[in-house]
Amino acid sequence: MVRGLLDRLGFDSVDAGPLVDSWRFEPEAAAYTQVYLADPNTPADQIMEAPAAPASTARLVSALEAATRVSVADRTF
Numbered sequence: 001m002v003r004g005l006l007d008r009l010g011f012d013s014v015d016a017g018p019l020v021d022s023w024r025f026e027p028e029a030a031a032y033t034q035v036y037l038a039d040p041n042t043p044a045d046q047i048m049e050a051p052a053a054p055a056s057t058a059r060l061v062s063a064l065e066a067a068t069r070v071s072v073a074d075r076t077f
Contacts (some may be wrong), residue, residue, distance in 0.1 A: 012057045016064055024067040031063040 003013045009027050016025060025031040038053040055063075 014057055014060050014064070024064045025070050025071065026072075029071045030067040031060060035060060035063045 005012045016022070016031070022027060027033075034042070034048055035055045036052050037047065038051040042050040
């Protein structure tokens with residue numbers, strides 16, 4: 001039902017896998033914020049001011065597949 005609604009609204013949906021793999025789109029992962037920036041090489045300290053751009057389904061799937069797990073305990077803010 002949700003996929004159908006998203007399709008009618010003009011959006012694509014991507015199955016990111018089971019909940020156990022949700023780390024693939026957590027902060028600092030490949031499929032988080034960077035994939036939606038016009039320039040994916042934008043430094044982390046400039047993300048909030050950087051222009052956004054749509055991410056293709058293929059680009060998002062590729063980012064999910066390329067993600068490496070980040071140790072949450074080692075994160076620094």
